[in-house]
Amino acid sequence: METIWFWLVACMLVAYVIFDGFDFGAGIVHFLVAHTDEERRTVLGTIGPVWDGNEVWLLAAGGTLYFAFPALYASSFSGFYLPLMMVLWLLILRGASIEFRNHVESPVWHPLWDAGFAVASALLAIFFGAALGNVVRGVPLDASGEFFLPLWTDWTPGKSPGILDWYTVLAGLAALAALALHGALWVALKTSGAIAARSRRVAGLAWWGVLALIALLTLASFRIQPRLAASFGARPWGWVFPAAAVAALAAVWVTNRRMQEQAAFLASSLFLAMMLVSAAFGLYPCVLPSNGDVANSLTIANASAAPYGLRIGLAWFIPGMVLTGLYFRFAYRSFAGKVGRAG
Secondary structure, eight states: OHHHHHHHHHHHHHHHHHHHHHHHHHHHHHHHHOOSHHHHHHHHHHHTTTHHHHTHHHHHHHHHHHHHOHHHHHHHHHHTHHHHHHHHHHHHHHHHHHHHGGGSOOTTHHHHHHHHHHHHHHHHHHHHHHHHHHHHHOBOOOTTSOOOOOSBSSSSOSSSOOSBOHHHHHHHHHHHHHHHHHHHHHHHHHOOHHHHHHHHHHHHHHHHHHHHHHHHHHHHHHHHOHHHHHHHHHOGGGGHHHHHHHHHHHHHHHHHHTTOHHHHHHHHHHHHHHHHHHHHHHHTTEEEOBSSOGGGOEETTTSSOOHHHHHHHHHHHHHHHHHHHHHHHHHHHHTOSOOOOOO
């Protein structure tokens, strides 16, 4: 049961990155692809009906983490308290920027909230990427499963790292580039004319940034976290996941150049999914590795709830996710097609 819940949590995080990721990406690139107020409203229109619904996957992942792996929830939410509060405020700023923008007609009001939307989206991408970098690198867990990390120390991922070091910043920049690519492809899919053309160009430029940063991040990850090489060495079939990520990234380049917008966005979604699954596969059965004494690492065995609770939870989880899936199908079918220019 622990393994099932490990992968269920991983799948919900993948869904969150894919769905809310294009929201972040639209915010990151919207000053690049939209040059007038009308065009910026059009970009916001590409995410307007779905952005808040997409965040259900973050809530579901957090709630499931609390239920299935309470020791991990307690440890990570206390050790990462400062960055989690920063993420919370950025989520609030991003939502307020989307909702408040059109409440007042003013030459100052609109640019203010547009800037808030762009900055919050970019910083959230960086923070979530850095968070994944912290999990892959490991944290200084003690025997009781607790840890504390300052925001930064000497910028090196050693025995006493900070939340930010050169490795986690690299992970944050890779996430920024990947979500900028994902968002540009979404905007290209949902718009037409000049906005779509600019979005394809931005996606083409972002693709090179993703290629370089992901290559560097992959090499650094295998150097910093020996568990990754051990996992892929023990289960060689797992190389299918990074191979699929490489193939998906290549498909993004080809389909974007051919202006196959839907195929490019789906390929980007597959790339994000396979990168995250590769990280989860490499860490399994760890849910939060220790960068000091390996015996202090939190695993699916010592961090999970009781087996009975996991079985009962699964019985409730399945119908809940079926209902969520049906809602998302309805919402996205209702929102299908291109977004017209805002009037």
